[in-house]
Amino acid sequence: MKNTLYFLAGLTCALPLQAFAHGPSTHHGQPDAHRQVSKTISSDAPLEPVAARYTERRIDNKTRGTHTAAWYFWRDPTRIETASPEGRIAEAWARDANGRISHARYFHEDRRVIEAATGELKARGIEPDWQELGKILDPRDFPGMRRIGATSVLGQRASIYRGKSGSDDLEVVWLDAVRLPARITRYTKTSRMILLLEEFHRDNPPGWQRVDTHVTEDYQRIDLADLGDMENDPFVRKVLRISGGHGGHQH
Amino acid sequence: MKVFARKAISLSVALAVGVAPMTPALGAGPTTGGAESVQDWFIAGQRFIADGERLQSDEGRAKNVILFIGDGMGISTVTAARILEGQMHGRTGEENSLSFETLPYVALSKTYSWDQQTPDSAPTMTAMITGYKAREGMLSVNHTTARGECRAAVIASKSLPTILEQAAAMGKDTGIVSTARVTHATPAATYAHTAVRDWEADSNISTCGANPAANPAVVKDIARQLIEVSPKVKASLKVALGGGRTYFLPKTQFDPEYGSTKGRRSDGRDLTAEWVSSRGSDAVYAWNKAQFDAASPATTRYLLGLFEPSHVQYEADRANDPAGEPSLTDMTEKAIRMLEKNRKGFFLHVEAGRIDHAHHAGNAKRALIDTIEFSNAIRKAMELTDPRETLIIVSADHSHVFTIAGYPHRGNPILGLVKEVPMVDGQSAVPAKDTLGLPYTTLGYQNGPGWRNAITSGAARPDLAAVDTTDVNFLQEAAIPLDSETHAGEDVGIWAKGPKAHLVHGSMEQNWIYHVMREAFGKSDDQQGDQQGGNDHNDRD
Numbered sequence: 138m139k140n141t142l143y144f145l146a147g148l149t150c151a152l153p154l155q156a157f158a159h160g161p162s163t164h165h166g167q168p169d170a171h172r173q174v175s176k177t178i179s180s181d182a183p184l185e186p187v188a189a190r191y192t193e194r195r196i197d198n199k200t201r202g203t204h205t206a207a208w209y210f211w212r213d214p215t216r217i218e219t220a221s222p223e224g225r226i227a228e229a230w231a232r233d234a235n236g237r238i239s240h241a242r243y244f245h246e247d248r249r250v251i252e253a254a255t256g257e258l259k260a261r262g263i264e265p266d267w268q269e270l271g272k273i274l275d276p277r278d279f280p281g282m283r284r285i286g287a288t289s290v291l292g293q294r295a296s297i298y299r300g301k302s303g304s305d306d307l308e309v310v311w312l313d314a315v316r317l318p319a320r321i322t323r324y325t326k327t328s329r330m331i332l333l334l335e336e337f338h339r340d341n342p343p344g345w346q347r348v349d350t351h352v353t354e355d356y357q358r359i360d361l362a363d364l365g366d367m368e369n370d371p372f373v374r375k376v377l378r379i380s381g382g383h384g385g386h387q388h
Numbered sequence: 389m390k391v392f393a394r395k396a397i398s399l400s401v402a403l404a405v406g407v408a409p410m411t412p413a414l415g416a417g418p419t420t421g422g423a424e425s426v427q428d429w430f431i432a433g434q435r436f437i438a439d440g441e442r443l444q445s446d447e448g449r450a451k452n453v454i455l456f457i458g459d460g461m462g463i464s465t466v467t468a469a470r471i472l473e474g475q476m477h478g479r480t481g482e483e484n485s486l487s488f489e490t491l492p493y494v495a496l497s498k499t500y501s502w503d504q505q506t507p508d509s510a511p512t513m514t515a516m517i518t519g520y521k522a523r524e525g526m527l528s529v530n531h532t533t534a535r536g537e538c539r540a541a542v543i544a545s546k547s548l549p550t551i552l553e554q555a556a557a558m559g560k561d562t563g564i565v566s567t568a569r570v571t572h573a574t575p576a577a578t579y580a581h582t583a584v585r586d587w588e589a590d591s592n593i594s595t596c597g598a599n600p601a602a603n604p605a606v607v608k609d610i611a612r613q614l615i616e617v618s619p620k621v622k623a624s625l626k627v628a629l630g631g632g633r634t635y636f637l638p639k640t641q642f643d644p645e646y647g648s649t650k651g652r653r654s655d656g657r658d659l660t661a662e663w664v665s666s667r668g669s670d671a672v673y674a675w676n677k678a679q680f681d682a683a684s685p686a687t688t689r690y691l692l693g694l695f696e697p698s699h700v701q702y703e704a705d706r707a708n709d710p711a712g713e714p715s716l717t718d719m720t721e722k723a724i725r726m727l728e729k730n731r732k733g734f735f736l737h738v739e740a741g742r743i744d745h746a747h748h749a750g751n752a753k754r755a756l757i758d759t760i761e762f763s764n765a766i767r768k769a770m771e772l773t774d775p776r777e778t779l780i781i782v783s784a785d786h787s788h789v790f791t792i793a794g795y796p797h798r799g800n801p802i803l804g805l806v807k808e809v810p811m812v813d814g815q816s817a818v819p820a821k822d823t824l825g826l827p828y829t830t831l832g833y834q835n836g837p838g839w840r841n842a843i844t845s846g847a848a849r850p851d852l853a854a855v856d857t858t859d860v861n862f863l864q865e866a867a868i869p870l871d872s873e874t875h876a877g878e879d880v881g882i883w884a885k886g887p888k889a890h891l892v893h894g895s896m897e898q899n900w901i902y903h904v905m906r907e908a909f910g911k912s913d914d915q916q917g918d919q920q921g922g923n924d925h926n927d928r929d
Contacts, residue, residue: 231648235710254698256705260749261837262861354639357592358652360698365748365872366508366573367586369525377871 184271184316186213188345189337196329208332210317211347212271218347227348230270238265243348243356247372250353253361260362274318276300276309290319291337416814420797422480443492445890450779450908451733452560453551454724454769455516455901456488458762459509459574460744460755462787462880468752468831469759471802476760480799486760487767488782491883493892497901498879499786502531506877509744510585512785512898513577517737518548519902525585527577527610537583538596540607547581551905555735556624558909562734563625563723567716567758568699568741569632571610574785578737579621580613589635589652601655611635615659615666622667626690627726629719630741633675633694636660643697644675645711663692677712685725693719702742702754703761704860716740720765724772733777735909738765747788748872750836750863753803755790757860770885779886779908781901787876789834794820796830803858806830824848829857831864836873838866 191208211218220227225245232238237255244250258265269278276282276298286297290310298309302323310320312334321332341347359367367373458465466486474484501511502521511522514529523531529546537543552562566575571588587593590601590609600606608616611632617625634643636659637651653659660673670689674680683691695713700706706713714722720738727734740762746755766782773780794806797817805827807817819827826849832838840850849865856862866873882901884892888908892901 233646233648237710252698254696256701257745257749259705259861260702260746260751260754262751262863264861354650355591355654357594358634362699362742362745362748365745365874368872368874370586 183214184212184268186339187211187315187317187337188339188341189317190335190345192333192335194331194333196331198327198329209345210273211341211345217267217270220346220348222346229348230265230267232267238267238270240265240361241348243353244372244376247375248356249359249372250356251359251361251364251376257361272316272318274309274321275316276307276311276318279307282307282309291334293319295319416812418809418813419815420799420809420817422483422798424483446776446887448776448887449910450887450905451777452727452735452773453555453779453781453905453908454736454738454773455551455905456738456740456762456766456769456780456782457513457516457574458740458743458759458782458784459568460747460786460788460875461740461759461762461784462790462876462878464790464792465743465747465755465759465784465788466881468790468792468802469756469763472753472756473760473763475799475802481802482798486763487770488763488883491780491782491885491889493884493889495882495884495892496879496895497783497882497898498895499784499898500877506875507786508585508875509573509785510577513574514548515897515899516783516785516901517550517552517577519899519906520548521897521899522548526583527573527585528581529583533583535583536595538593538600538606540605543581543583543607550578551902551909552578552625552735552737553618553621554906555733555909556618556621559624559730559732560734561624561626561727561730561732562621563627563727563736564630564739565627565716565719565723565736566630566739566741567703568630568739568745569635570614570628570630570694571632571635572630572699572741574739574741575628575630575737576610576614579617579625580610582607582610582613585610588632589654591639591652591654599654601653601657609635611653611659612657615662627692627723629680629691629693629695629714629723630739631694631696631698631700633660634697636663636694646697649697660692660694663690675711677714680714680718680722683722685722685729688726691722691726699742699745702746702758704754704757716761716765717768721768721772724769728772735905738769740765744788747790747833748836748874750833750838750866750873751861752790752831752833752864753858753860753862755788756802775886777887779889779905780884781889781892781905782881782883783898783901784880787878787880789836789874789876791832791834792830793832794828794830800830801858802830803862804830805852805857819853822849826851827853829864833864833866833873834876835868835870836863836866837871838863838873839869840865841869 189210191210193206193208195204206221206223209220215232217230218227227243229241230238239255240253240258242251279300279302282298282300284296285299288295288297288310290312293312293314296311296313298311300307306324308322309318312319315337319334323330364373470484470486471481473486474481499507499512501507502523504524508524510525510527514522514527518528520530523533526533528548528550529543530548533546555562564570564575564578573585588610593600593609596606597603614628634649634652638653638656638658639651641651641658643649664671664673667690670687672683672688672691674683674693675695680693700713701709706715723736727736740758743755743758746758769780795808796806797809800807806820808820810817822828882892882896888904891904891907
């Protein structure tokens with residue numbers, strides 16, 4: 138979780154799946170004692186491959202305006218992907234045979250990809266935990282979360298957790314066997330965000346578009362290390378601007 | 389009377405600010421400070437004067453010139469790295485000197501470019517390597533060049549000869565070494581001429597029509613320029629070491645170290661193979677440490693080493709690289725041992741390219757460790773060369789918004805929280821607090837990713853009391869939130885030793901560094917009538 142958060146902070150505009158997961162008390166490069174402790178509690182066996190579809194809703198407390206978006210999520214032993222068909226953005230974490238984790242963010246409209254090798258992630262205080270990346274948000278990683286009941290979702294047994302994440306109230310319905318959130322509701326001072334699992338599968342269903350490396354082969358690849366020297370590139374400028382204006386970031 | 393008055397004043401000041409009056413702790417010694425005796429300061433000063441009196445300018449010609457550039461190595465980076473290195477050796481640190489700080493001639497370099505107050509690495513290296521200030525993002529072309537200029541003929545007319553090319557014309561051997569990609573702005577400015585520093589592979593040239601590599605009217609990408617340099621430079625450029633493998637490999641080819649990574653070239657060419665095939669049987673291409681070590685300077689005539697798909701590892705991470713990578717010191721030594729075989733001499737450029745990247749990430753420790761390794765490489769170069777025949781110049785292209793703040797006591801860990809000299813001798817130093825009552829680090833950035841989001845955290849600043857700020861992944865705080873920390877516009881240092889090194893003095897324009905090197909080499913036949921600012925003589929545009 139912490140690492141996902143670091144990714145958000147370092148790699149520009151946030152994908153909502155991770156936005157749900159962030160915890161306000163963490164900061165760049167600062168070990169969070171609570172998380173370190175709870176992480177040991179929640180360390181589990183390898184995660185099973187899964188393909189999941191979520192719907193995200195954000196409701197503004199004042200205007201009652203609602204934004205809805207679809208999100209796709211895939212995990213397998215060497216790759217974890219998220220994709221937003223609406224935003225034409227995707228991102229992928231990859232783990233190689235040496236255990237090195239790298240990251241790529243795909244901007245399909247711009248035909249660009251920003252790549253970050255392990256060392257570059259570390260330089261930004263990002264040390265991803267593969268298990269944490271694969272679970273989106275494990276309520277057991279949050280010290281303030283308490284299990285308050287059980288339910289059934291999509292034919293699966295689920296636990297209900299409630300508690301605090303920084304100053305936000307958080308409720309998570311957690312699929313115990315699949316180890317994925319079925320529903321996350323985050324109440325902030327200004328909005329309510331709901332992430333709802335619509336369906337999940339062991340194999341990727343037809344029509345669900347993961348990153349096609351044959352297509353992205355022709356994308357222009359940018360090393361994250363180079364962003365600082367590319368601020369006159371219109372694409373880089375746009376990416377940095379989006380990031381700078383994103384209030385949900387943890388810096 | 390005076391003593392009484394002073395005590396009364398200090399008492400009233402103490403009461404006014406609401407603190408207890410100070411009373412001297414008789415018998416208690418200072419808890420912070422250096423190891424020097426009182427006399428040591430004077431003796432060291434006298435030694436400095438004596439050394440200065442013996443200093444004689446070397447008016448001779450330089451057989452060799454080595455230009456070391458710490459990318460983004462501003463003065464504060466040098467100071468902090470000096471302290472960190474000293475502290476890593478168990479000393480207080482401040483009194484330490486990095487290897488290049490012992491060089492006798494020092495100046496300041498004004499880094500602005502033709503069109504930038506705070507510059508990037510392209511025009512700054514162009515200034516140092518050609519003698520002319522140039523435009524943002526452009527490599528070794530004059531400032532009349534249009535942004536995004538694609539036409540090869542126009543680029544040729546605007547091209548500025550580099551000191552590397554001039555050394556080649558003089559029959560010297562040449563080399564480039566970098567911890568960045570060898571096609572990155574700083575090393576590339578030595579051999580490439582282009583309006584866009586990012587055109588490192590043909591696939592990066594997106595605005596010059598379809599398939600630019602197949603169009604001879606379009607300027608070549610930088611990797612291709614390295615392989616297809618002029619005949620004189622091709623014969624001269626014996627060694628190129630650094631990162632950037634994928635810029636030399638076709639998109640269809642997998643990287644040898646990272647199985648899922650492919651090359652970037654759309655033209656289908658494997659330029660690493662072409663390096664070998666176009667330079668004879670004694671040419672070597674190496675992509676890992678074992679191959680690098682196996683390339684003997686005695687038998688290897690041309691050596692291309694590309695040790696990562698992009699930039700090489702930060703020095704702090706290098707030991708963890710599964711394929712192994714040579715350090716900047718290793719690469720510098722190999723380059724010198726290859727180049728010194730030419731009796732006419734050599735020109736070598738060595739860049740510590742990742743200082744800049746670590747600063748952009750807001751990560752001071754990695755920047756400083758890379759700076760220390762840079763210093764190690766310079767020390768090795770000084771050991772391997774004769775100061776009577778080799779001019780060594782050390783500088784930076786630009787600075788970063790990196791600061792050393794507060795009033796930390798002598799020997800306070802440079803990566804730690806500020807702890808001041810205790811107000812009373814004998815007391816221990818405790819962390820200084822800001823107006824919120826929170827401790828803060830000595831090192832910080834004016835902007836960058838280290839900004840902590842006060843809006844969502846609800847805290848104006850993080851409490852760092854229990855945080856290990858010396859951790860290699862710690863990001864120093866930044867005042868202004870930017871995803872990438874920025875360069876800074878203040879002057880950087882120049883350090884020099886060897887023939888004509890005395891010409892490095894005072895407050896210099898950055899492009900004058902080239903003129904010092906040129907003067908040290910002496911003019912070649914080619915230089916006697918060389919182009920004044922490109923072939924088009926159109927420098928008043």
